[in-house]
Amino acid sequence: MTIRFNDETFRDDYTFYNSPEAIQRFPFPFDRDDYMYSVNIEPHKTGPKGTPFDVAFDVDEHYVSEMRDRAITLEQDPKRCQSLPHMELAGWDLLELIMTSKVxxxxxxxxxxxxxxxxxxxxxxxxxxxxxxxxxxSTLPYGPMEYITRQAQGDFALLDQRDDNLWMDAGMITSQADWSLDFDIGMNFFEWHAPVPKAHEMKIFQRALKFLMNVQQGAQSRRLNWTMTVNPRLDTSPENYHLWGPEKRTVTPENVGQKQYLRVELQTFWRLPRSNALAFPIRCYLANLQDLSSVPKWGRRLHRVIRDLPDELADYKGFAVNRAMIIDYLAQFDDGGETSPGI
Ligand code: HEM
Incomplete structure (x- = not known):
């Protein structure tokens, strides 16, 4: 497999782009015309060939530029990577997993x-x-988790499992959808999920935690999550809100197709062998509305999902301010026809 790596930026002049191949393999997250939170977990690394679901840790055309962007973020704010002292062994587990998988x-x-x-x-x-x-x-330039996650796309949380809960005790988090590792470090599964609307009443987190605590070595699983971002920015952190928050106000009916991005997270869950920690990689994929709508069934479906999404979810995901413009733009791709279930 030969990959041509893009030379692009995820900040300032935003030269990020998706090739036609990247659009075709984009992990479009909606298998129906509406959306609500659920425990949408399934086995990972199950194909089809060429998709991000076929490999352990997907490497794509954005790899080299994403790693450059991570290095910039870390230079500006080293607290985006933290590991409590008892997590070093989990860091070695993760390094081994990523190296052997990539090879x-x-x-x-x-x-x-x-x-x-x-x-x-x-x-x-x-x-x-x-x-x-x-x-x-002492033989690496950084701790093992930092060393390997400076070379792997996506964010990584390492969860310690104890007292019937998971604890966010280490992570490399530089492409997060508006949450902070520095704030969440040391929290448990229910504490860091506290801001999410509706899901607590639906008992989603109790069921998800039960599942995660029982993930076995070699039986990795995954789920997709999604949100929206203005401009192809990886680092949408609370720490940097002053940089990207105001960009939401730059969207107009003329530029919404280019500037408004669907942000999809491919989240996977891995039991680690020596530490018994859980690795939680969160791989972020970005595509703007214009590119997504070049696939007719995606444009049609995205229109319906965004139009019918409960207000609390649009608020939490941070795009309520531009929602009407997004719906108006996507309406042109919705001919009112039936969409079949599945992606
Ligand atoms: C959101 C972490 C597993 C469902 C979040 C947030 C974090 C997080 C940090 C952002 C909360 C905020 O607003 O500050 C994690 C970690 C996991 C994990 C480290 C693995 C151990 C899961 C699982 C589910 C889930 C298995 C399954 C159902 C959600 C939902 C949201 C969320 C629905 C809201 C996302 C949105 O609307 O954009 N998670 N999570 N999480 N998480 Fe998890």
Whole structure:
């Protein structure tokens, strides 16, 4: 598989773009014409070929530029990456999982040579060739979680499992939909989900936690979540709200198709072998309304989902201010015809 990596930005001049292939493989999240929260969890790494669902950790045309964007965010605010002292072993587990998965899924891009605990890691797209001792953090330039997640697209939370709960005790969070690792670090599953509307009454979090606590090694699963973002910005954090919040007011009926992005999170769940921690990668995919609507069934369906979404969800997801404009724009792609179930 050959991937041509885009040279693009996710801030300032926003030169991000999706190639026609990236649009075709976009993980469109709606399998029906309406949307409500649910425990939408299914097995991961099950194809179809070429989609983000076919590999453990998807690498796409945005890889190199996304990693550059992460480095900028970390330089400005190192607290986007934190690991409580008892999570170092989970960091090594994650490093091993990501390295071995990338080598298996992309042998032309990554190499891992192991001789006992002496490891050599080659990341060709990023020009990295490092030798280190597995489980000895002094041999890496960063802690193990930070080292590997500076080379893997998407955010990563590492959850410690104890007292019948999951605790957000480590993470690399630089492309989050308006939540803060620095605020959530050390919280449990119910505490960090407290701001979400409706889902608590629907008992979604009780059921989801029960499922997650029982995820077994080698039986990883996934779910999709979505929201909306103005401009292709990865770092929409509360810390930086003053930078991206005002951009919501720059949307007009003329530019809404280009400026308004659907932001889809492919979330996966992995049990880690030594630490028994749960890894929770959150991979963000961005596509604007214009590109999405080039697939007729997506334009039609997105119109109906956004039009009929409960107000609390549009408020929480932060696009209530532009919702009418989005619906007006998408209406042109909705011929009123039937849509079949499924993506
Ligand atoms: C939102 C973390 C698993 C459902 C969130 C938020 C965080 C988060 C930080 C943002 C809350 C805020 O507004 O501050 C996690 C972590 C998980 C996990 C670390 C894994 C351990 C799940 C699962 C479900 C779920 C399994 C399943 C049903 C939701 C929903 C939202 C949410 C519905 C609101 C999203 C939106 O409307 O955009 N999660 N979550 N989460 N989470 Fe989770």
């Amino acid at each position: 298996a899924d992309y042998p032309d891009l990554f190499e891992l040579h192991r001789d006992g605990n002496s490891w050599r890691w080659i990341n060709k797209p990023m020009g990295i060739d490092d030798s280190f001792t597995f489980l000895d953090a």
